Amino acid sequence: GKTHHHDFVIQATPVKRLCKTHNSITVNGQFPGPTLEVNNGDTLVIKITNKARYNVTIHWHGIRQLRSGWADGPEFVTQCPIRPGGSYTYRFTIEGQEGTLWWHAHSSWLRATVYGALIIRPREGESYPFQKPKRETPILLGEWWDANPIDVVRQATRTGAAPNNSNAFTINGQPGDLYNCSSKDTVVVPIEVGETNLLRVINAALNQPLFFKIANHKLTVVSADASYTKPFTTDVLMLGPGQTTDVLITGDQPPARFYIAARAYQSASASFDNTTTTAILQYKSAPCSSTNCAATKPVMPQLPAFNDTATVTAFSRSFRSPRPVEVPTDIDENLFFTIGLGLNRCPTKFNSRRCQGPNGTRFASSMNNVSFVLPSTISILQAFQQRIPGVFTADFPANPPVKFDYTGNVSRSLWQPVPGTKGYRLKYGSRVQIVLQDTNIVTPENHPIHLHGYDFYIVAEGFGNFNPKTDTKKFNLVDPPLRNTVAVPANGWAVIRFVADNPGAWLMHCHLDVHITWGLAMVFLVDNGVGELQTMQPPPEDLPLC
Numbered sequence: 426g427k428t429h430h431h432d433f434v435i436q437a438t439p440v441k442r443l444c445k446t447h448n449s450i451t452v453n454g455q456f457p458g459p460t461l462e463v464n465n466g467d468t469l470v471i472k473i474t475n476k477a478r479y480n481v482t483i484h485w486h487g488i489r490q491l492r493s494g495w496a497d498g499p500e501f502v503t504q505c506p507i508r509p510g511g512s513y514t515y516r517f518t519i520e521g522q523e524g525t526l527w528w529h530a531h532s533s534w535l536r537a538t539v540y541g542a543l544i545i546r547p548r549e550g551e552s553y554p555f556q557k558p559k560r561e562t563p564i565l566l567g568e569w570w571d572a573n574p575i576d577v578v579r580q581a582t583r584t585g586a587a588p589n590n591s592n593a594f595t596i597n598g599q600p601g602d603l604y605n606c607s608s609k610d611t612v613v614v615p616i617e618v619g620e621t622n623l624l625r626v627i628n629a630a631l632n633q634p635l636f637f638k639i640a641n642h643k644l645t646v647v648s649a650d651a652s653y654t655k656p657f658t659t660d661v662l663m664l665g666p667g668q669t670t671d672v673l674i675t676g677d678q679p680p681a682r683f684y685i686a687a688r689a690y691q692s693a694s695a696s697f698d699n700t701t702t703t704a705i706l707q708y709k710s711a712p713c714s715s716t717n718c719a720a721t722k723p724v725m726p727q728l729p730a731f732n733d734t735a736t737v738t739a740f741s742r743s744f745r746s747p748r749p750v751e752v753p754t755d756i757d758e759n760l761f762f763t764i765g766l767g768l769n770r771c772p773t774k775f776n777s778r779r780c781q782g783p784n785g786t787r788f789a790s791s792m793n794n795v796s797f798v799l800p801s802t803i804s805i806l807q808a809f810q811q812r813i814p815g816v817f818t819a820d821f822p823a824n825p826p827v828k829f830d831y832t833g834n835v836s837r838s839l840w841q842p843v844p845g846t847k848g849y850r851l852k853y854g855s856r857v858q859i860v861l862q863d864t865n866i867v868t869p870e871n872h873p874i875h876l877h878g879y880d881f882y883i884v885a886e887g888f889g890n891f892n893p894k895t896d897t898k899k900f901n902l903v904d905p906p907l908r909n910t911v912a913v914p915a916n917g918w919a920v921i922r923f924v925a926d927n928p929g930a931w932l933m934h935c936h937l938d939v940h941i942t943w944g945l946a947m948v949f950l951v952d953n954g955v956g957e958l959q960t961m962q963p964p965p966e967d968l969p970l971c
């Protein structure tokens with residue numbers, strides 16, 4: 426493969442949205458950031474120079490980073506942050522992955538504006554396993570705040586309250602026609618009668634699962650999270666933050682203008698940003714020219730209701746691998762993790778200003794009742810490799826500390842998770858199954874759970890409490906979809922399987938950033954195997970230290 430060199434300068438740049446300009450953190454002054462385009466088998470060498478006043482790291486979301494865990498990016502997990510004025514070069518090779526991924530900052534809430542598409546085409550000379558598209562367009566769904574997102578999250582952590590909702594959703598950085606001061610910049614996606622195009626849809630929003638629809642056009646799903654799927658046709662997509670979905674769309678309508686639209690899927694009982702972002706699908710031969718088009722209104726699609734879980738379920742259950750796959754069996758590690766919010770008591774040393782969650786509490790969240798706390802003096806990966814004690818403990822529980830009716834009426838005594846920096850150790854090559862069980866603590870919610878360093882098979886999902894006796898019979902061990910982020914149903918569960926064949930320290934977390942802030946994360950510590958192909962590379966010389 427080829428080697429691609431890029432320079433990313435992290436810097437404050439004036440960005441005007443919703444009638445106001447503020448200094449946003451960008452890469453090379455671009456918002457969204459640059460699109461990276463490579464082929465399977467290529468190597469990326471990306472030098473980050475931090476000219477902003479915040480610490481930063483960059484994560485290559487969905488890239489497996491086989492043996493190159495030092496390039497994964499989550500701050501204090503695989504590296505210390507790149508300080509203002511500092512730099513770090515990420516180097517990694519794409520081994521066997523094709524499709525749409527993305528990159529984003531993995532430090533505080535910087536990814537609100539620091540993100541971009543990462544497109545991996547087949548190896549040179551090879552073609553897609555579907556009709557060759559005439560055009561390809563990345564569609565990045567984002568979330569925009571009128572305030573500095575770093576201030577929004579700081580305010581929330583100071584007070585323990587829920588952070589403010591965003592003020593807009595965006596498509597390729599633009600809110601679109603339905604927002605103030607936005608219509609002249611609405612994104613236009615070209616199409617022509619008869620042609621079939623590929624849209625690479627990425628949910629880069631911080632905290633919101635989104636429905637996505639295009640008026641009068643069917644979408645044929647061909648890939649998700651850079652794994653091909655058995656093609657299926659649908660009117661509407663739902664993507665949790667972190668997920669990607671590639672769709673084919675055919676210009677089979679009379680040449681005109683149609684809205685591409687996205688808005689919230691909200692399964693939690695909480696306030697949310699109820700606005701709709703739009704772009705325009707425009708036929709090149711539409712009878713209006715670019716100058717008089719503004720007079721003709723594009724056709725608006727009817728999006729599902731914000732709480733339409735039935736549509737989400739039908740959609741997520743449509744995914745299959747294109748052909749039978751080798752799903753791990755003879756499981757070595759049978760894990761059961763609860764996912765939940767929580768409300769912690771106000772420590773007595775705090776005055777009431779610092780505990781503005783419900784009834785004077787502070788919001789929290791956890792897996793198996795552990796609310797994850799990042800270290801601050803060294804990364805977990807360094808501590809793991811160099812056997813430095815006192816940074817983390819490897820006693821993350823394989824099962825919830827108490828069993829309860831997870832999706833029933835949960836006793837308030839179970840609402841307070843315990844903070845900790847805990848990992849779960851995996852032998853190289855272990856065959857792992859995890860039941861991810863949502864709970865009714867505070868509110869049930871559809872959580873997009875993302876695992877770094879691996880793709881996993883989603884063998885089943887369902888509602889209520891996972892029942893090992895009956896639900897195991899429903900597992901798809903033939904052609905389940907391969908993903909890096911699973912949208913766990915609200916008040917339900919999902920079961921994933923993977924083989925721990927990549928040594929390192931790998932974060933697993935909810936991709937709603939507010940939930941990471943509250944502790945919905947844990948780390949897998951995967952040992953080296955035998956020989957070079959099973960052993961982590963040594964740390965790069967410029968690895969940022971704390």
Ligand code: C2O
Pocket residue numbers: 484486499529531667875877932934936
């Ligand atoms: Cu896309 Cu840990 O993140």
